[in-house]
Amino acid sequence: MSARPFSILIVSADRTLLRRMSKFLDIFGYEVRQASDEAQTLASAEANPPDFLLVDGSTESLANKQLCRQVRRLGAQQVFTYCMLLVELPEVAALTESLEAGFDDFLARDVVYGELLARLRAGARVLEYERRLAEQNGLDVITGLAERNAWLKQWKPWLQASAAEKARATPPYVAVLDFDSFGRFARVQGLIAYRELLRGAAQSIKKALPATALPGVLHDNRLAILFAAHDDAAAESLASGWLKSLQATSLQANGTSVQVTASLGFTAVQTDEPADIALQRAITALQLAKVSGRNCVVHSDEVDEDQQSWTELASEGQLFATTVARDVMIPCPVLIGADETVDQGLALFDQTQLATLPVVDLEGRLLGLITATKLANVRSQGSRPRQASVRLxxxxxxxxxxxFDETTSLNEMMEHFAESEQDVAVVVRDRCPTGLVFCQGLAALNERLNVTAFQPTSIAEGSEYLLVPEIYSSDTE
Structure with missing residues (x-):
């Protein structure tokens, strides 16, 4: 996975300065955002706290030096923001005041771009220092649980302590838990509310755990839990209880009650097994829990069972073994009578925008097939333009x-089209047509469908534009 670029929030009322600095920093891979006043700055920082804050000190509306502290406070639980002030006249008193307000560095407003890059690199080292400092603390600043490295350091000691309690005969397990669709809270409620919810959800899980369990944060909203249970069934029961406890917890976001659910995968930890191997099995089980509809618990053994079941189902010919003609045909709600004139037939094709229609007798029994192209050719050859055609x-x-009968298998239909030059067949029941099957239509079932598959090449006015034809057609001449 590629590393996240540093984010920079540039604040200035000078829009030319904003544009130029943004273009320059974008070239060097920074994620750049802009604000022209204090309100926009705080809104942007609340949505996503930046790594760097560059403030134009010459802007009167930004003279409030508390802006740095306000932005840093918004990101306090997630990132440390390195603040830089652009100054025109570096007076000692003004610089001292800015330092006391929390700014970390200064640049001449007449920006020297090489110096800007050098200062940003120096700032990046400070950000890394802050990250390492938080890491040494051992706790995730948002959830209050052990952060990843601290949790992994406790892996062996915890397993050794668990193994020492042989009298309980409780094997160790590791679970990986994701809060379901949790990113939506950041988009809908804002980043501050997102963090509060994440902390509340994590603490809810922690309260539901046995006293001997070891919870930690792998990343973002993914938790890992070492715990003991008598067997697989007991482990699954414990994990299900944690999810039920979470779902029953009322969490608050901006004064609104929010319900949070989670998906969980777990596995038994083998003797002397490295953490990364056991975690990967649990993560694979978690992925199966997600594709199973979320808000559920899956054991790692179920992964192999599910794969074996799918392999058997997807073996040659099995997936479509029960597919028959009536499942894939295009129904025929419109039929054309054998005694209709060519002009009447053309009018029907023009009204329905269909390409092929079954021809029936007065009792609705199938007699033949006709296409719009065939009728149009007959009309142009056999009659004068203003003279009605008398041909039927x-x-x-x-x-x-x-x-094809309605119960003809998909395999039989595919074999027919493979050996025949015809590309359309009629599905019948009691000698009456019920649908059409196109060779191209069957082939299209194997193609991946995307949102542009049926889009036209141009936009038109009128009701005809609303007719969405199939992406294949047939002329049975």
């Missing part, structure tokens, strides 16, 4: 074509 559809319809 039965005179020009196609009578040689394939017919």
């Amino acid at each position: 559809v039965r005179h020009v319809m196609q009578t040689e074509f394939a017919k």
Whole structure:
């Protein structure tokens, strides 16, 4: 996974300065945001606290030096923001006041771009120092649980202590838990509320754990838990209880009650097994829990069972073994009578925008197939433009074509089209047409469908634009 770029929030009422610095910093890979006043600055920082804050000190509306502290306070539980002030006249008193307000560095407002890059590198070292300092503390600043490295350091000691209690005969397990669709809270409620919810949800899980369990944060909203249980069934029961406890907890976001659920995967830890191997099994089980609809518990053994079950289901011909003609046909709600005239047939095709229609007798029994192209050709060859055609559809319809029963298997239909030059067949029931099956239509079932598959190449006015045809068509001439 690629590393996250540093984020920089530039604050100035000078829009030319904003544009130029943004373009320059973007070239060097920084994630740049802009604000022209204090309100925009605080809103942007609340949405996503920046790594760097660059404030134009010459802007009168930004003369309040408390802006640095306000932004840093918003990000206090997630990132340390390195604050830089752009100054025109570096007077000692003003610089001292700015330092006391929390600014870390200064730059001439007439920016020297090489110096800016050098100062940012120096600031990045300070940010790394702050990160390491927080890491040494051993606690995740948002959840209050052990952060990843601190948790992993306790892996072996915890397992050794658990093994020493042989009298209880409780094997160790590790669980990995994700809060379901949790990112939505940051988008809807804001980053501050997101952190409060994450802390509340994590603490809710911690309270539900046995006293001997060891919880920690792997990253973001993913927790890891070492715990003991008598067997797999007992471990699953414990984990299910944690999720029920979380779901029953009423958490608050901006004064609104919010319900949070979680998905969990767990596995038994083998003797002397490295943490990363056991964690990977638990993470794989967690992924299966997510694709199972979330808010559930999955044991790592279920992963192999699920894969074996799918392999058997997806073996050659099995997935579509029960698919028959009526499942994939295009229904025929519109039919054309054999005694309709060519002009009447053309009018029907024009009204429905269909390409092919079954031809039936007065009792609705199948007699043939006709296409719009065929009728149009007959009309242009046989009559003057203003003279009505007296030829009937039965005179020009196609009578040689394939017919499938509604229960004809998909495999049979595919074999037919592979051996035949015809690309359409009629599905019949009691000699009456119920649908059409196109060779291209069956082939299209194997193609990946995307949102642009049926989009037209141009926009048009009128009701015809609202007709969405299939992406294949057939002319059975």
